[in-house]
Amino acid sequence: MASSYNLTHLKQLEAEAIHxxxxxxxxxxxxxxxxxxxxxxxVLVRLAQKAFYPGKIPFPLVHVDTExxxxxxxxxxxxxxxxxxxxxxxxxxxxxxxxxxxQEEKGLNPSRNGLQTITLLETIEEFKFDACFGGARRDExxxxxxxxxxxxxxxxxxxxxxxxxxxxxNLYNGRKSVGEHFRVFPISNWTEMxxxxxxxxxxxxxxxxxxxxxxxxxxxxxxxLAKSDYITLIGNEKYEMQTVRFRTVGDMTCTGAVLSDAATxxxxxxxxxxxxxxxxxxxxDDKRSEAAMEDRKxxxxx
Amino acid sequence: xxxINNIDTKTYLDMDLLRFTTAGSVDDGKSTLxxxxxxxSKSIFQxxxxxxxxxxxxxxxxxxxxxxxxxxxxxxxxxxxxxDVAYRYFATPKRKFxxxxxxxxxxxxxxxxxxxxxxxxxxxxxxxxHGVIEQTMRHSFIASLLQIKHVVVCINKMDLVDYSEEVFNxxxxxYEAFSSKLDIPxxxxxxxxxxxxxxxxxxxxxxxxxKGASLLYTLENVxxxxxxxxxxxxxxxxxxIRPHSTEYHDYRxxxxxxxxxxFKVGDEVVVHPSGFTSKIKSIDTITGPLEEAxxxxxxxxxxxxxxxxxxxxMLSKPLxxxxxxxxxxLMICWLNEKKLNPSAKYYIKHTTKEARCMVKDVRYKVxxxxxxxxxxxxxxxxxxxxxxxxxxxxxxxxxSYKRNRATGxxxxxxxxxxxxxxxxxxx
Ligand SMILES: Nc1nc2c(ncn2[C@@H]2O[C@H](COP(=O)(O)OP(=O)(O)O)[C@@H](O)[C@H]2O)c(=O)[nH]1
Numbered sequence: 001m002a003s004s005y006n007l008t009h010l011k012q013l014e015a016e017a018i019h020x021x022x023x024x025x026x027x028x029x030x031x032x033x034x035x036x037x038x039x040x041x042x043v044l045v046r047l048a049q050k051a052f053y054p055g056k057i058p059f060p061l062v063h064v065d066t067e068x069x070x071x072x073x074x075x076x077x078x079x080x081x082x083x084x085x086x087x088x089x090x091x092x093x094x095x096x097x098x099x100x101x102x103q104e105e106k107g108l109n110p111s112r113n114g115l116q117t118i119t120l121l122e123t124i125e126e127f128k129f130d131a132c133f134g135g136a137r138r139d140e141x142x143x144x145x146x147x148x149x150x151x152x153x154x155x156x157x158x159x160x161x162x163x164x165x166x167x168x169x170n171l172y173n174g175r176k177s178v179g180e181h182f183r184v185f186p187i188s189n190w191t192e193m194x195x196x197x198x199x200x201x202x203x204x205x206x207x208x209x210x211x212x213x214x215x216x217x218x219x220x221x222x223x224x225l226a227k228s229d230y231i232t233l234i235g236n237e238k239y240e241m242q243t244v245r246f247r248t249v250g251d252m253t254c255t256g257a258v259l260s261d262a263a264t265x266x267x268x269x270x271x272x273x274x275x276x277x278x279x280x281x282x283x284x285d286d287k288r289s290e291a292a293m294e295d296r297k298x299x300x301x302x
Numbered sequence: 303x304x305x306i307n308n309i310d311t312k313t314y315l316d317m318d319l320l321r322f323t324t325a326g327s328v329d330d331g332k333s334t335l336x337x338x339x340x341x342x343s344k345s346i347f348q349x350x351x352x353x354x355x356x357x358x359x360x361x362x363x364x365x366x367x368x369x370x371x372x373x374x375x376x377x378x379x380x381x382x383x384x385x386d387v388a389y390r391y392f393a394t395p396k397r398k399f400x401x402x403x404x405x406x407x408x409x410x411x412x413x414x415x416x417x418x419x420x421x422x423x424x425x426x427x428x429x430x431x432h433g434v435i436e437q438t439m440r441h442s443f444i445a446s447l448l449q450i451k452h453v454v455v456c457i458n459k460m461d462l463v464d465y466s467e468e469v470f471n472x473x474x475x476x477y478e479a480f481s482s483k484l485d486i487p488x489x490x491x492x493x494x495x496x497x498x499x500x501x502x503x504x505x506x507x508x509x510x511x512x513k514g515a516s517l518l519y520t521l522e523n524v525x526x527x528x529x530x531x532x533x534x535x536x537x538x539x540x541x542x543i544r545p546h547s548t549e550y551h552d553y554r555x556x557x558x559x560x561x562x563x564x565f566k567v568g569d570e571v572v573v574h575p576s577g578f579t580s581k582i583k584s585i586d587t588i589t590g591p592l593e594e595a596x597x598x599x600x601x602x603x604x605x606x607x608x609x610x611x612x613x614x615x616m617l618s619k620p621l622x623x624x625x626x627x628x629x630x631x632l633m634i635c636w637l638n639e640k641k642l643n644p645s646a647k648y649y650i651k652h653t654t655k656e657a658r659c660m661v662k663d664v665r666y667k668v669x670x671x672x673x674x675x676x677x678x679x680x681x682x683x684x685x686x687x688x689x690x691x692x693x694x695x696x697x698x699x700x701x702s703y704k705r706n707r708a709t710g711x712x713x714x715x716x717x718x719x720x721x722x723x724x725x726x727x728x729x
Contacts, residue, residue, distance in 0.1 A: 005527075005530075005532055005564065005596040005597075006318060006527045007318075007598065007599065008315060008316055008317060008318060008319075009317050009318055009319035009397070009398040010314075010315060010317075011599075012319050012598060013319075014600075015559065015598050015599050015600040016598070016600075018600035019540070019559045019600045022540045022541040022557050022558075022600070023540065023654075025541055026540060026541045026613050026654070049588060050587065050588050051557070051600070052541075052543055052557075053543075053586065053587065053588040053602065054543070054545050054547075054549075054550050054553060054555070054586065054588075055543045055544065055545040055546075055547075055550075055555075056545065056547075138389045138391070139390075139391045145388040145389055145390065145403075146386045146387065146388045146389070164386075165721055165722045166387075166412060166413075166415075166416040166637050166722050166725070167416065167722075168415070168416055168419040168420075168711070168713055168722070168725045169419045169420065169707065169708065169711045169713075170420075170559070170708070171651045171652075171711065171712070171713045173651065173713065173715055173720070173721075173722045175649065175715055175720035176720055177720065188389070189389065189391070189400055191391045191393070191398075193314070193393070194398075197311060197314050197315065200311060201311075201315060266311070269311065
């Protein structure tokens with residue numbers, strides 16, 4: 001009898017993620033879903049729809065816009081929020097810079113990833129969010145392998161690796177003192193492949209930059225960066241037209257393209273399966289140091 | 303082994319899931335073993351491999367140190383030890399694996415309990431040169447306490463004992479002598495060399511005398527489908543869905559996760575604590591209604607009658623109801639630096655219910671090396687395992703942990719720091 005009642009691994013991961021989302025909706029007063037327009041947050045939105053069906057998603061989607069995004073991502077973001085009938089809140093890094101709470105990096109391809117932290121914490125403060133869903137996965141990077149589903153943050157948004165609560169069974173402890181909040185990662189246990197296979201199985205829409213297209217790119221230290229107003233060419237660097245796609249949708253300044261002909265989800269999956277480098281390997285900002293991720297996380301990036 | 307990289311979507315969607323932990327004392331080769339599994343299952347990407355090759359060279363090692371793959375936070379890197387539970391992922395065409403990598407230090411019972419709480423299986427590493435030691439027993443006891451049904455004892459570093467069958471047999475016999483006192487239904491023994499890969503993925507040519515399967519084959523084929531409870535129907539209500547839309551005007555969906563048994567449309571159910579009964583009208587999902595739901599599905603259930611049900615309530619069947627009481631006997635593992643305070647109150651979380659409780663009695667503390675019950679020891683601190691009696695502010699609806707891990711487990715939370723201070727298993 002038991003064997004016919006067997007959930008496949010992806011169904012188990014889905015059930016786990018839905019369970020986590022419902023815990024958050026029940027345990028917190030003002031949750032929000034951090035939406036980047038990337039594939040992981042697209043999966044989160046789908047899971048949220050499933051978790052509360054036939055009700056609407058009972059929390060807003062929040063986008064911290066660096067204004068260095070691919071235009072395709074922004075178009076997609078607005079389209080998806082509209083389609084699922086969710087409230088969309090957008091806050092911009094540029095506003096933090098204008099307020100003087102954030103300062104633009106100097107250099108050739110200034111990254112706004114670090115500044116995103118500041119704007120995010122300001123947004124959390126503004127709306128008094130007490131739990132923010134993120135699409136981070138433990139398989140992405142070493143520092144994340146120990147992350148909890150419910151990740152406790154201090155009043156300053158900081159993460160203390162030494163002071164995380166043990167998580168047992170599926171009992172999630174969301175108790176907190178005034179001012180503290182949580183980041184919650186429902187797809188912690190998913191791998192990149194799981195995410196792609198889920199997108200294919202659920203037939204989810206994703207931004208066009210994930211698929212092959214012609215684009216002018218410059219090769220900088222092995223990373224193919226898209227032509228944009230935010231990049232200054234140096235020396236004998238030049239833009240070249242290439243057939244590329246992106247594996248993540250970060251900022252144009254630091255998200256490297258890969259040469260690819262993958263035009264359909266099936267082809268993307270095939271490519272992911274044979275991939276020789278992790279998806280974060282195409283992001284210039286991670287390479288800065290082995291412990292870069294951990295440092296940014298301590299400041300509240302995730 | 304066929305590679306995960308060549309599998310098609312259909313196969314991928316059919317894979318099932320095995321969660322396991324690894325336990326062993328420092329230097330038994332846990333990190334090397336996990337590194338090897340990740341490496342041989344092609345779950346390591348080129349850039350990760352480049353990074354550890356570079357780091358290995360920097361540290362002056364003559365071979366690629368696979369253990370660096372699973373090394374987490376910086377503080378740990380600096381101290382060269384693993385100090386928390388880290389999760390790793392790999393897959394073969396048969397299964398996806400989630401590994402809770404837990405460190406072996408004496409002071410980290412807490413981490414092993416945490417990792418074990420969600421595991422189907424535990425790998426216990428034994429250094430072939432040292433044999434069964436105190437920590438082996440401790441780890442096995444925790445596996446049994448947490449009701450892990452499958453234990454694989456990997457006798458590692460066989461290359462350092464000339465791949466000797468005698469050494470293997472001696473360790474196996476020693477282990478069996480003490481594990482007979484434990485409650486572990488399925489124990490297997492595999493002689494391996496994590497460093498060289500013997501019997502990890504493929505059968506080793508160095509150990510003809512070993513007739514069993516390789517570790518990976520064992521992990522791929524261990525039968526876990528019947529580990530969940532499909533008998534006692536239990537549905538803790540997590541969240542009530544009320545859309546307040548014209549289309550779903552009076553809709554009330556009880557959202558939650560099936561934690562035991564099978565619920566079918568038309569089944570009669572009883573609601574705890576109210577005791578009202580009703581019938582299941584529908585089991586709804588965004589992609590259409592279901593006829594039945596079983597563990598560990600997350601679903602939304604509607605009932606024929608309009609009764610008042612909220613988070614923390616539980617649905618079961620009239621002829622098979624959970625136990626209920628305010629006085630509950632628990633085995634606990636204490637997880638916090640701050641000792642158990644017998645005069646304090648704690649929050650208690652059980653399924654989706656939260657209450658408060660106080661500790662009425664510490665029955666005994668367990669010496670986890672000898673398994674003796676220390677009845678005169680009442681002080682419970684970090685990493686201690688003890689049996690206690692608690693009294694809750696409201697009755698809980700529960701099963702014994704042995705019968706159902708989900709409805710038999712609790713956590714205790716400090717009222718002031720909000721930290722999770724104990725993991726409890728209902729007796
Ligand atoms: N000869 C030999 N050495 C091993 C084997 N497995 C691990 N080691 C070595 O034992 C040491 C400790 O291994 P490590 O994986 O870091 O142990 P951990 O502390 O349990 O994670 C390292 O120097 C490994 O290279 C093995 O099968 N044979």
